[in-house]
Amino acid sequence: MLDRFVNEGMKGKSEATVKTYQHAIQQFAEWLDGAGATLEDFSRSDVQQYINYMASKKKTAATINKVFNAIRKFCKWAKKMECVEDINVVKAPDYKQTAPKALDKLERNQLIRNVDRSGNKRDYAIIMTLMYTGLRVSELVALDKSDIDISERKGSLKVRAGKGNKERTLPLESEARRAISKYLEERTDDHEALFLSNRDKRISVRSVQYLFEQHNLNAHQLRHTFITGLARAKHDPAIIQSLSGHSSADMVLRYSRATEEDKQRAVENLYID
Template identity: 25%
Template sequence: MTALTLADSHLADYLAELADQRRASPHTVSNYRRDLEKLLAAASDVPLAGLQVHHIRRFVAQLHGQGLSGRSLARLLSAWRGFFHWLGGRGMVKANPCDGIRPPKSPRLLPKALSVDETARLLEAFEDDDPVQAARDLAMFELFYSSGLRLAELVALDSDVLDVVLREGEIRVLGKRAKARLVPVGSKARQALAAWATVRGELALPGEKALFVGVRGARIAPRMVEARLERRALQLGLPSHVHPHMLRHSFASHLLQSSGDLRAVQEMLGHASIASTQVYTHLDFQHLAKVYDAAHPRAKAKLGG
C-alpha cells in the first residue's frame, strides 16, 4: 500500500469515528473531509509520519497565497491538528507538526444582519405560484428569525414538534455536538407554523417525519431552503445574498438591542462560549452609533460643519 493510499485509509477511519463516536453532523464531517483532503494533496508523496512543522508552515503559506483567509486557514489547521492528534494516539506519528502554528490574521468581519424594517418586509405574508410552498417558506423564515435556529437545526426538525410548539410556545432543537437546547417560539412564527400544518399533507409523502418537506415530499434539503430565501429577498429588492444565517444574526442583534442580555442571547443561540456571542455587541454599537449620528445635537453640528 502506497503512502497516499495509506493516508486515505487513515482519513476514512478518522472521519468514521467523528461520525459514529463523536456524533459529528454530516455537514461537519464533510467540512473535515474537505480540509483534510487539502492536507493530503499538499503533502503529495510525503508520508504523514514524515510531515514536520516546516512542511505545515509551507502548506499554510501556499494556501494563503492562493487567497484563503486567515479564518479559513485557522479552520484548516484545527482540522489538521485534530487529525494528527488522532494519529498520534494510535502510534502512527511521533509528534503533531501543527502544534504552535498560527494562521495569518484577517480583518474581523461582523456578521451581516437585516434591519428590523427589512426583516418585517421579508416576513410579510406573501403570495406564490404554489400557495403550499409559500406557507412552508413563511413558516421556515419566521422560525429562523423567531428562535435563531441554524439551518441544519431547522431542516432536522420532525413534525412531532408541532403540538408542543403550538401549545407551549417553545421548541427543543439539537445543536452542534448533539447539544440540546430549548428556545422560545414567537406568536408570529406559531401562526405561520399552524398555517403550514394545515397544508403540509398536500406536499409530504405518507409517513414522512420531517416538519419541512420539499416538492418531492421528503425532508427539504438545506440548499433548497437557501434558494427559497434568496428568491424571496430578491423579489423584495433586499440586499443580495440573504441567507438563513443572516436571519440568525438578525435575531441575535435585534434581541440584544432590545434586551441588552448577552447571556440570554448566548443560551438561545446555543453558543458554548459567550465569546462567540460577543460579536453581536459590535452590531449593537453600530446601531447606537447610527442613532447618535441622527439624533445627537453635537453630531448634527459636526456633520453640518
Template identity: 30%
Template structure:
C-alpha cells in the same frame, strides 16, 4: 502508520464526538490536501506516505505555498487547525511521537461583523409570502422560525412534527453535534404552523416539505428566501443565517442579556455570542452620527 489509515482513525474519532457531517468533510478535505502536498515534497506516492515522515519543515513549506497562492487568512487558519487537531490525536494515540504543527503560528483573522436586517426590512420580509397558498404558508413558517426562534437552516429542515409543542409554544431543536435545546415559538409562528399543517394531507413526519411532499432541503430554503427578498424589494441578499443574526441582534437591542441569547442560539462559548454586542454598538454609532448635530 500509513497516512490514509491514520486519517480513517481520526475520522472515526470525530464521529464519536458527534461532529457534524460538514465538519467531518471539511477536516478530511483539508488533511487530504496536506497529505498530497507532503507526499509530493518527499517524492513519493500519496498512498505510500506515512505520518511519521511529516515534520515541521513540510508544514512550513505547505503554509508558504498557501500564502503564495494568496489563500485568505481564514482559509489558512482553518487548514492549520485541522492539521493541528489531526496530529494532536495521533500523539495522544502514540501513533507519532511529535506534533509537527504544535509550534506553528496561526495567522490572525479579523472578525467580520455578521450582516443583519433592520426592523423595517425584517417586517417587509415577514409580509412577503402569499399566505393564501399552501407554499406561501410554508414559506411564512420558514421565515418565522429562522427569525422568531433563531434556528440554523440545518436545524430548520430537520424539524419533525413531534418536535413542535404548539400548546407549550416551544420547539425541540438538534443543533451542532446533535446537541438538543428547547427554544420558544412566537405566536405568529404558531399560527403559521397550525394553518400550514391543516392544509397538508400527507403522512410525512417532516415539519416542512417541498412541492413533492418530501423533506425540504437547505438549498431550497435559500431559493425561497431569494424569492421573498425580491418580492419584498429589499435590494440586499438575504441568506438563512442572516435571519439568525437578525434574531440575536434584535434580542440584544431589546434588552436581552448575553447569556440568555447564548442559550437560545445554542452557542457553546459566550465569545461566539459576544460578536452581536459589536453589531448593536455599530447600529448605535450609526444612529448617533445621523441624529446628533455635533456628530455631523
C-alpha cells in the same frame, strides 16, 4: 485513513462539524497527492506550504483557520503533532470584538413581505422559524414534526441536533406558530421531517441557503438578527445564551457591540428632532 479519522477521531461531534472536518482533510489529502505525499507520511513543511497555498488563493483568514484546526485535530489523532508545531497561520479577526450583520427593521419586513407574497407556505414557515428562534440552518433542517408542540395559545420547538449535540427547547412566537401550522396543514405525506424539499425529502442546508440567496441574503443573518434583537433589548445574557445555544457567554456579548452602520446612523441622526 480519512475514514478511520472520521470514525475514531470525531466521536461525539455534531454531524455538521464532522462534515466540515472531513471535507477539509479530504482537500488536504488531494493537495498532498499532488505534492507527492499522503496522509500517512506528510511532514510539517507540507502543512506550512498548504497553509501558504490557501493564502495565495485568496482564501479568507477564517477559512484558513478552520482548515488548520481540522488538520491539527487530525494530527492529534494520528499522533503527528510535530507536524503542526509553530505553523504560521493568517490571524483571523477576533469575532468577539465585532458585531455580526443583522437585518434592520426595514430589511426584516421586506423579507417577510416578499416571501409571504410568493405564496410558498414552506418557505414562509422557514423564514418565520429562523426569524423568531435564531436556529442555525443545520438545526433547522434536522427538525422533525415531532419536535414541534403547538397549541392555541403557545408553542415550543425542541432542538435535538444542536451544536455540540446539546439539546434545548425554545418557545415559538405566535407568527412562527401560525406559519408552521399553515404549512403542515397542506402536507399530506407521512415523512417525519418538519421541512421537505421539492422532491419530498428532508430539506438540505444548501436548499435553505439558496432560498436566502434569492433575496440577496445569507441564511445565517437571521440568527444574527434574532440574537442581536435580544441583546439590544437588554435581556439577561444567560437567557440569550440559553435561547441561542451558544456555549460561551462571551460569544453572546459581541451581539451588543456597535456596528459601523450603527455608528454611521448615530452621526447622521445626531441633531434630528
